[in-house]
Amino acid sequence: MAARKHGTIHWRAPALMVGSLIVGICLALGHHFFYKSLQGTEVSSRDVKIAGWKASSQQLNTAGGTAFAFVVKASLILATSVAYFQLLFRTLTTGTFTLRQLDNAYAGLEDLIAFGYLPFTWRFSMLALLALTAWLLPVAAIIAPAALSVTYAELRPSLSRPLTVPQPAFESLAFGTLYLQEEAGSVFKAFSVPSEEVSRVAQVAAAAGTVLPIAPPSINASWLVSMDAPRLACGDLEPDLVKNLRNNILEVFNTSMLNNSANTDNANKMFTYLAWANDSTIEPRPFVRDGDTWKLQTEAFSVSKDILIAIFPRAATSGTITNDTTPFGRDNTTLLDWFFADSTKLHCTLWPSTYTLNFTYDGLDQTQRIEIVAIDEPLTDILKDEWPDPSELLSYLRLPDDDRTVHQSNRTANRRFLRSASYQSIMTAFMPLVTGASGFAEVGVATLPYGGENQAPGTYPTFTTQVFSTSLLHTRELAALLPPQDKALRFADNSFNMDRDGVVSLLPSSSASSTLKPFRTAIEELFFNVTLSMASSEQLLYNQSSPFAPPAVDVTFDRFGNIYVYAEDKLWLAYGIAIGVTIFNVVIGLVVMAHTGASFTANLSTIVRIAKNASVESTAGMNEGALPGKDPLPKDFANAKLSLRSTDHVELRQMDGAEYTRVAESTATESDVQLLHKRLSDSRTIQTE
Template identity: 30%
Template sequence: MFASLLVAFLLALGHHLFYSHLAGRSSPGGSYDILGTTLSKQRFNTALGTAFAFMVKAFLTLAVAVAYAQQFWRCAKTATSKTRVSTLDTLFSSLHDFTSLFKMHIWFRYPLLFALTLIAWLLPLASIITPATLSVKASEALTTTMAKVPQFDFVSLNFNAGLTYSGNYSYMGPGNLVQRIATAVSVSGEISSIQAPALNSSWELDFYGPSLECNHVTGQERTDIWNNTFNYLNGYPNCYNSYGYISWAQSSYGQGPFLESAGLNTTLLDEALGFGIPGAVYIAAIPALFAHEVDMATHTLTSACAMTTVYRGWTSITNSTDDLPSPESAYFSDATLMKCELHNASYHAEFSYVDGVQKVDVTKGIRPDNSSIIPIEEVYGPQLDDWSQNSTCLTLNTNGTRCFFDPVVVGTLSYQSIAAAFNKLILGTITQVVKVPVSTLEIDSNIGTSVLLNTDELAFISEWHRDGSTESVRPSLQGIVQNGSFAGEFSGLASEGSTGFASQVRTGSRGPLGPAMETLFQNLTISLLSEQFLQPNYSSPFAPPAEVEVTFRPWDNVYVYATTTLWIAYGLAIFFTVVSIGLGLLSIARNGTGFNNDFSTIVRVGRTTTFSEKGNAHDPDAIGDDYPMVGRKSLSGVETAYKPAHARSLTQETIVDSGRSIRSSRASFDNGRERPLSDSRSRRRSPR
């Protein structure tokens, strides 16, 4: 019993270790050649697990069977005269005869044997449950390793257009690749597709890069800019250009959008960058100037020319205007004036790809001290390709000093190229130009194709309809149908969600202009990773590490192991087996020895037992199986004799068969040999 229990436990442990080894691993797709038969590896693993379960069940059942035998012989030896042979047959065969379980009238008298029988029959359930604890399901097989991914290296000249030499090397703007990416991002508003090392992978990058910080202009700076704008529009023919949108880069010429020349603001600043001062770009949105008619307190005139009438006689708003309405209240009170400054900032970017679908989460961190970027107009550098011919490095004005490479200067050039590419998308104007009898819309800015036109501050521009090549600015039919007094009459054309002429479904707003600008610039910066020609040259000492930690998440069929379920099943089976063994040990102690169910054991226990025959017309020699037993002592314990009153003892009669007398002798066994009894102990009886 103990040996069987120990073997069963070790097999259960082996089953657990085998499944634990498979858990989390990919389901194998190969096969084994076993004795000329091809067996898939997955089927082999399943078969091996089933074999473990079968062997555990077999040894546990063996232990219970041995314990049952001890209890059976205990009951058999203590049987009373009322015990029938059929009862012993039921008890003896219950482990292999399932129908015996339904003879409850017997089991009420032998509850311990019934319990052992139930345990023996229920143990196979463990062999059904435990193989099913290993299953296969589709799962992400996480693997983390070092791999190459797109990275930033701003200490590179790849971001710039070719710097031309004329005494020094002059900055010529952003490279074509940078400008192309900037244009694509401005139209989509999203980060460009970046090549990942796998369809399901993720990684993180920490780097420093250019960032844009936008804030509303306030105080004296705001007043100076509006004065600059007003002075330009204060007079004919400039007032015919009614600016609804103006964007310009900060420069050393002044803060306003118009360059002052000979005391007059005559030229719109159109440089993408201002050199020698912190990089910044201004955006002014002036809905009041963009209207067809400006209704003042005393005058109604077309476009910005109304300002000339209101302030007649004044050539500059800088003169005293205490007795006149403030331009802020009339034109600029609802205007938006923002300044976006270029800085160096830290970034933390998380890239995640699921089935090739890109997701990038970017967090902008702290800015280092003196983070403002000051664009550089010219740089020093070697004049010749051969360093040996330029050993004095005259361009550095230091005789005998070898030219050196300044990574800060190169990084600044890269930053300002990204900013210049972005500025080219938003600089310029959107103007209502008065031309009798109509006004036309002139868009001199790429922002018209940018998602920034969908922001809250610039939404008023989208309310005007561009009519073909003439670009006539008129209130649109769609607007009249949807919002005018005729809306009810044209409800069929103006229903919400209509696919007809006047659908009210519009592009969703991207929110305030400032955050939208910052996000778009950030998306441009991250999108630079999509261009392989802007990737680092890893032979450079300033390049980042070539590989980063990448987590691969390929979907795969992997094994899943329900450890708890297996050990609950095996644990219950082992527990009830231990209980059975305990009952078996108790029976052995009471029997004084151990028994098994061999034939020799049956003979040993009942070797002096006398059986009575049951009268049967068809088989007079048949032995009865349903008569009460009469007990008497034998050498081995209780000896039973089945002896009805009318029965003839097989040991004391001569059976006549076909006229012949057969003397029946009692047989005894001595050391395994059969020995006939003496004739003197037999009596001859005449047949009836």
């Protein structure tokens, strides 16, 4: 028989080692994509029947993930075990070892006690490292399945269907009483007095500072809608109007001073807050003469689309004013100019606009969130005096209910007319909330001593405002007008710190001015909140039989339930470490093969062949009685030393055709064993090179 060549590496061991690693990586990817396909999907409650057994989809998915983790672990451990045995058999060729040491090394992957002894043999240190990784690789199979969990969250995709959503019925007569008046030249003037419901909603929304709850079509609903609505746009007061304002205030004070010469104690107090209304037909100044006294222009509500506002924070700390020629400060600026220097002066105008709004209702309490997506200005201002001819609308309003029709030819004009009247109703309801005056002595109240030449003492003109009862109180400008809280300390004895601290603890907490909104932004937002809050009242919604009722919009309903959540980081943390360690082990196995020039498997034939070419040095005989090789290792054999003979000086026996014969204890003798060994040795002999 031809002689075998030494130093060749058979393909089976390296292929098994590298192949197991590749299979493990592919299975880990499969596990990842399996969980990825479940991410965000609903956990089905339906049972699946398999061979007469019932199982839920969640149980099947959990079992699938566990199966993936098991085969990944098995593949990586197989690759590591092959590398381990390459290192083990390589180590056997490096010296002499006791049988106890060899038992520990051979069983290090399957016997925890044997593994524990490996580190105590210094030549087994690398074996101990590989065995340690093999023992820890199953941890990855525990962590990886936990990457998939179940949680209660929103289901995708959401349901959607067209529905009618709440919108203020601007193109209707729901917002108030409409008045039409024909003036000279056949020019029609129209104005609307707000209904009690409009005024009520405006007051509540202004006090709350938010949009009142609007009833959605259903829970967890959201929709996007485009709607026409009025908008309050504020800017700086024009310079000529600022001049008129200053002159008007000066005129009012000078008139009062003329009648105050007999009693100098009744000094005038500068206004801290002024807001008035007017339109193009009335001079834009706050005060007008009313006989012998002065009147603040707050009665032009029904024909006005403008609000003019002036806030003087310096007047809140030093409100006394005598006349315009009194020097103040080193710059010789007058006291009135000093008040104006640090003031806020705004001109707010009502404009028709088109809002694109996103409504969302979610959470346990169905929190209402409204987002302004876009605001578009119209090409024309429907609030100007260019009104359409209301003859068709008048005839429509006077017809019996069963005969009321809207001519298609006048449909656009009628819609614009009704929309404009509704906008004016909202503006008319909003103005009393912000117009009026406030002075130095009392928040929300202003008084003019001796308002006119014939004014009797004690009957001074008094002006009020409700603005401090609205959410506008929490703005930078109005917060500065409030009296300082430390005035309350006069109720305590300042000589005792405990009394002072007690009073301070009873004072209301104050917000830092840096966190407050500017008045300009706040009043624009407040008007929007008031306008949209009209949809919270069923009386101010569209009648679906109206020809002007808006069409249905797509409403999305969020669904909630149990869904799968996949944490990729958990899976790849476990698999990444396991694969990385296995790659390290495989590299060691390949390097050992290259140095050894051969590969090994853990087959029994490998053990027999190694034992055949090994020499055992023992002080005790190596013959066992019945069942040789049974556990445990006899103490007499434990310290026997085994070493491999060099293959350059021995005959290699081909073991493929060898037979194992069990010799009965009652008939076999030592000479019989030697005779049997000689027969097997002589049957097949391969001459070494």
